[in-house]
Amino acid sequence: xxxxxxxxDWSRAQFALTAMFHWLFVPLTxxxxxxxxxxxxxxxxxxxxKWLAITKFWMLLFAVNFAxxxxxxxxxxxxxxxxxxxxxxxVGDIFGAPLAIEGLLAFFLxxxxxxxxxxxxxxVSPKFHLTATWLTAIGASISALWILVANAWMQYPVGMEFDxxxxxxxxxxxxxxxxxxxxxxxxxxxxxxxxxxAGVFVTGVSCWFLLKKRNRDMAIRSIKVGASVGLAGMLLxxxxxxxxxxxVARVQPMKLAAMEGLYNGSCGQELVGLxxxxxxxxxxxxxxxxxxxxxxxxxxxxxxxxxxDGFVPGINDLINGIEITPEGDTIHTTSYAERITMGKxxxxxxxxxxxxxxxxxxxxxxxxxxxLKDNYQYxxxxxxxxxxxxxxxxxxxxYAFRLMVIIGGFLLLVIAVMAFAAMRRQNWLANKWxxxxxxxxxxxxxxxxxxGWVTAEVGxxxxxxxxxxxxxxxxSAVSTSTVMISFWAFAVxxxxxxxxxxxxxxxxxxxxxxxxxxxxxx
Numbered sequence: 001x002x003x004x005x006x007x008x009d010w011s012r013a014q015f016a017l018t019a020m021f022h023w024l025f026v027p028l029t030x031x032x033x034x035x036x037x038x039x040x041x042x043x044x045x046x047x048x049x050k051w052l053a054i055t056k057f058w059m060l061l062f063a064v065n066f067a068x069x070x071x072x073x074x075x076x077x078x079x080x081x082x083x084x085x086x087x088x089x090x091v092g093d094i095f096g097a098p099l100a101i102e103g104l105l106a107f108f109l110x111x112x113x114x115x116x117x118x119x120x121x122x123x124v125s126p127k128f129h130l131t132a133t134w135l136t137a138i139g140a141s142i143s144a145l146w147i148l149v150a151n152a153w154m155q156y157p158v159g160m161e162f163d164x165x166x167x168x169x170x171x172x173x174x175x176x177x178x179x180x181x182x183x184x185x186x187x188x189x190x191x192x193x194x195x196x197x198a199g200v201f202v203t204g205v206s207c208w209f210l211l212k213k214r215n216r217d218m219a220i221r222s223i224k225v226g227a228s229v230g231l232a233g234m235l236l237x238x239x240x241x242x243x244x245x246x247x248v249a250r251v252q253p254m255k256l257a258a259m260e261g262l263y264n265g266s267c268g269q270e271l272v273g274l275x276x277x278x279x280x281x282x283x284x285x286x287x288x289x290x291x292x293x294x295x296x297x298x299x300x301x302x303x304x305x306x307x308x309d310g311f312v313p314g315i316n317d318l319i320n321g322i323e324i325t326p327e328g329d330t331i332h333t334t335s336y337a338e339r340i341t342m343g344k345x346x347x348x349x350x351x352x353x354x355x356x357x358x359x360x361x362x363x364x365x366x367x368x369x370x371x372l373k374d375n376y377q378y379x380x381x382x383x384x385x386x387x388x389x390x391x392x393x394x395x396x397x398x399y400a401f402r403l404m405v406i407i408g409g410f411l412l413l414v415i416a417v418m419a420f421a422a423m424r425r426q427n428w429l430a431n432k433w434x435x436x437x438x439x440x441x442x443x444x445x446x447x448x449x450x451x452g453w454v455t456a457e458v459g460x461x462x463x464x465x466x467x468x469x470x471x472x473x474x475x476s477a478v479s480t481s482t483v484m485i486s487f488w489a490f491a492v493x494x495x496x497x498x499x500x501x502x503x504x505x506x507x508x509x510x511x512x513x514x515x516x517x518x519x520x521x522x
Contacts, residue, residue, distance in 0.1 A: 031198020199230020271299025
């Protein structure tokens with residue numbers, strides 16, 4: 001059992017390491033591609049040599065980031081086969097389809113038109129080059145769409161049916177998978193957050209130029225575009241975040257409870273703004289979950305149900321299968337103990353089906369198949385020993401969510417002020433404090449982005465597929481030592497990748513500061 005626990009933990013750690021490094025590059029790619037396309041559009045309309053130089057400067061930074069992001073993304077996809085082969089077999093028919101579309105369609109767009117974008121300035125017409133730049137940006141977003149469709153399906157499995165003859169899930173409704181509301185909201189939220197990150201990045205680098213008193217006109221023009229895209233991304237992120245909160249409350253209520261450190265829910269549930277969790281609080285005691293908290297009355301009910309009187313269940317409510325109506329009536333639903341029983345019943349039915357199939361007993365196969373179908377929605381609970389095994393890490397989920405929201409609020413203020421200053425009050429951009437805030441925002445936006453990823457992925461543990469498969473049932477039959485060695489190998493390689501990108505980006509930014517863009521014709 002200890003070997004299994006160690007293998008699961010190291011496999012999860014390796015995947016998390018790869019995903020978090022990959023996510024350092026993806027948002028900047030998504031946002032910077034749009035910013036570069038907008039800048040080139042301005043150049044195409046004005047034929048300004050200054051805008052052409054500005055476009056090429058940011059395009060070069062985009063190219064560096066794009067290359068490193070592709071390398072880490074390929075490694076991430078290979079890990080599904082190497083470390084999570086049981087998962088890949090169990091849902092390969094469904095999970096593989098979006099990834100195949102991403103590889104065939106989106107990556108084709110990025111690779112083909114990206115080459116024209118980077119190397120075709122003097123080889124194709126300005127109109128064709130602009131088209132290639134926009135198609136590269138669109139391809140990046142389409143790539144994100146199909147990857148996020150696959151991820152959303154893991155969090156909300158729809159459009160599939162379990163085939164006991166194959167011992168795996170098969171897709172029966174592609175539309176349900178591709179147009180799942182969880183997938184759509186996750187796509188909008190992730191892509192728009194990339195716009196924010198790139199907008200803050202462009203704004204912060206431009207603030208550094210202004211601090212160095214170099215290329216002021218270039219910096220102000222870059223801030224106008226970067227901050228505007230970032231502000232648009234922030235508005236979309238706020239809207240999609242609200243929709244995602246409703247989705248989580250509907251299909252992953254335990255994640256929402258962990259995000260709030262909520263053990264016992266209520267109607268008109270308050271929303272915790274700031275709090276310090278009580279380290280002595282456990283699922284088995286009645287300690288106050290917070291050492292202190294600042295909360296918004298009825299805020300969580302409004303966020304999760306769009307009603308100030310809506311019931312939001314806590315961890316204990318979900319475990320015990322309890323809901324409460326706005327009128328105060330208690331409703332008993334399926335408790336986690338009952339789900340474990342149903343899950344184990346489904347497992348037994350699957351074994352019975354296999355035995356009946358080997359014996360050629362069609363009647364027994366039909367009975368086992370029906371029993372499996374009746375209990376399959378809680379198939380994953382059959383792997384759990386206790387209802388408490390279905391509770392995610394509360395502390396990490398709780399703090400990651402607040403870190404995302406607090407930094408996000410700060411960044412909203414920063415990019416709004418920067419956009420206003422660049423367009424209406426350019427004298428503000430002589431203030432060193434404001435410029436340093438812009439520079440400091442660059443690492444903060446990456447912390448915010450990573451915190452959002454941690455909230456989404458840690459909050460759904462122990463599930464690799466919500467309610468259907470926990471992580472311990474998804475791993476490959478490899479040794480723990482093998483995964484440990486590959487973990488540290490990847491850690492070294494990814495750190496080298498990151499260091500190389502930072503060095504190259506800083507070198508290019510330094511060169512950009514020494515180039516006299518402002519002297520070019522307009």
